[in-house]
């Protein structure tokens with residue numbers, strides 16, 4: 001697979017504050033890449049650099065192998081779906097979608113055909129004459145998507161395009177977008193701060209925090225093998241406990257020794273241990289297992305969320321079985337469910 | 350996006366030449382004896398300050414303050430209810446009503462002054478209705494004239510904040526048990542303060558510095574500070590003293606304006 | 621009850637604002653030249669507008685200056701406002717203070733300032749200087765009207781236009797300007813209004829006998845050469861604007877009625 005975009009050592013600051021810190025990233029042709037991170041971590045800024053609306057302080061961006069630096073935004077074969085859609089308020093739906101093609105001086109018959117195709121894709125045929133401010137938030141978002149893909153870019157940048165939708169429509173659109181991306185055969189760089197969205201849609205997830213890339217990997221990797229505490233916390237709920245790596249395949253935490261599948265640590269190295277809530281099995285009090293008191297229980301639709309206090313440490317457990325508050329339970333954790341991470345640098349200092 | 354800010358650069362140059370430069374010029378003129386039409390040697394001097402003690406200047410300052418104060422108070426007293434009415438009316442002709450407040454500005458101000466002037470003499474066309482005034486030279490004449498000229502500038506800014514105000518605030522206040530008067534005093538009035546302040550500024554300033562209006566409606570008896578400046582610059586050639594008075598006036602006004610800005614962080618409620 | 625009090629105040633406001641305009645209207649049909657009494661009805665002063673060359677010239681000058689200064693000030697003001705809107709918050713604030721200075725400065729000080737600066741330049745006073753002055757005092761009003769609308773636009777609108785293939789210039793005239801059209805028109809109307817009625821600033825910046833209507837009036841106050849035809853001119857202007865407004869309002873109401881249906 002060839003790389004469509006390659007980002008090398010990009011840094012960017014606004015008024016002295018570093019917003020992007022040495023970003024390295026590439027996107028393959030036909031790949032669905034998601035930028036995932038909390039609000040203010042620099043996702044939009046990175047997108048704006050690629051789109052050409054902002055310029056980096058250092059580093060370079062290659063598009064199709066050529067540096068983008070001196071190519072103005074309007075010449076890039078990249079289109080953007082903006083965070084608040086940025087639809088043109090004085091034009092109707094048709095004129096919004098047709099805008100890019102008109103600028104390229106395509107003849108009006110062809111424009112009609114292309115616009116119709118794009119509107120079909122976002123399921124808004126029949127809305128051509130509507131004013132954009134008379135559309136619902138979800139419809140506006142779909143117009144913004146249609147307006148971008150009608151230009152057949154090689155890369156589509158989407159800045160939280162599903163933020164304003166309700167859960168049902170959001171899930172539908174996630175599916176639609178994914179289908180669209182496969183059908184069009186173009187690369188998507190998709191920004192979100194919703195981890196579930198990132199995991200369901202992407203080929204590759206890029207986790208960012210405070211302008212630094214924390215981890216790049218497939219959704220499974222990111223979920224099962226978080227590289228550090230931030231990623232583990234940010235991707236799904238998890239129990240993160242201090243532990244000691246006794247030797248390869250042997251870790252100790254919560255006062256007990258466990259078998260695990262991790263190796264390559266120094267002996268007796270201090271580590272973070274991650275256990276996902278759904279991987280813990282609760283049982284009646286048993287000797288030789290971590291044991292605690294059920295502190296709280298909440299019904300979450302499909303499962304119960306159970307908080308168990310083990311000494312002064314909270315464990316979150318997802319289980320389909322109800323427990324009574326105050327009862328004493330033991331926690332069963334298998335070797336495959338334990339994930340050991342190095343402590344991040346600043347913590348070990 | 351970033352490059353768009355460059356569009357404002359020419360304006361900075363333009364404003365520097367036409368606003369900042371003349372300010373410096375006026376400042377220099379105030380403290381020297383430069384002859385602007387024949388710049389030769391000159392000295393720094395405080396001579397112009399002597400003019401400030403002249404009876405005509407003191408009298409004109411007093412007149413300016415008194416007349417502009419009363420004009421503003423009357424305009425506010427009439428203008429606020431009018432603005433409130435416009436902001437809350439459900440009439441479909443609302444836009445027309447507001448436009449009709451502005452239209453008179455298209456009618457020449459000097460002519461409107463002349464119209465009042467003609468009415469205030471004992472012999473006027475009003476005689477045919479059996480009415481006769483003898484007001485020329487009184488404060489009443491000037492106040493009526495000024496209110497008539499400047500009232501629109503009080504109504505419009507107040508209207509624009511009242512109109513933008515979220516009507517649900519009033520409902521919320523009612524909902525929380527406040528009566529009409531309390532709602533008005535505690536919710537509406539404080540929120541419309543920035544409009545009131547720009548309205549006050551927009552009537553106070555022009556009435557303080559008017560010169561054609563007081564000249565006509567007082568029969569030349571009541572001079573305002575504007576008359577003094579015009580007189581010094583255009584008639585008696587006393588440019589240095591005229592500059593000093595202008596600078597003082599600008600200081601007073603900037604002071605008032607900064608006072609307004611404290612209530613208007615965006616800096617754009619002037620209209 | 622409360623509403624009635626408000627209506628009384630509104631009626632009072634209209635009366636005090638419109639009274640002199642009605643009087644001017646009355647004088648425009650009055651046979652008497654001096655206008656101290658009503659001596660008979662005549663249309664003569666309306667014809668007289670076209671016979672008094674100096675007055676006709678002043679009227680043409682007024683309209684010419686108003687149109688030219690409005691067009692130029694609207695263009696400059698709109699582009700400048702787009703620029704100001706993209707400044708950082710603190711520079712924007714400083715810009716707005718400078719922008720508002722001419723608005724809050726008394727006309728007389730503005731007039732004198734311009735006179736001083738222009739007298740330093742190697743140009744003679746007349747139409748050019750007066751036009752420049754009118755452009756100068758109109759721009760701040762255009763900026764002040766256009767800026768709030770710009771602020772309310774989506775921040776990415778310009779970028780979206782670039783993204784879809786516009787050059788910078790195209791992005792401005794195909795996207796930004798159409799999106800703020802209504803406030804540009806409002807700004808232009810204010811500029812026109814300021815120009816057509818100006819006396820003080822024109823007084824200080826004209827020369828070589830170049831007169832607009834205000835200056836024509838001022839130079840003839842109480843003199844024999846004061847021609848009541850100017851009352852007719854004024855009445856015509858007011859009549860045309862009010863009629864225009866009422867028609868516009870009717871059309872608008874009809875249109876919105878249709879939209880509801």
Ligand SMILES: Nc1ncnc2c1ncn2[C@@H]1O[C@H](COP(=O)(O)OP(=O)(O)OP(=O)(O)O)[C@@H](O)[C@H]1O
Pocket residue numbers: 014015019037038039040041042043044045046193
């Ligand atoms: N034009 C700018 N000038 C100054 N600071 C900026 C500018 N744009 C962004 N920033 C700052 O850069 C940081 C990153 O902003 P960015 O918009 O990239 O975040 P984000 O990850 O997209 O957040 P969100 O999820 O809330 O959209 C923020 O602290 C923001 O305040």
Ligand SMILES: [Mg+2]
Pocket residue numbers: 043044045083159
């Ligand atoms: Mg963002």
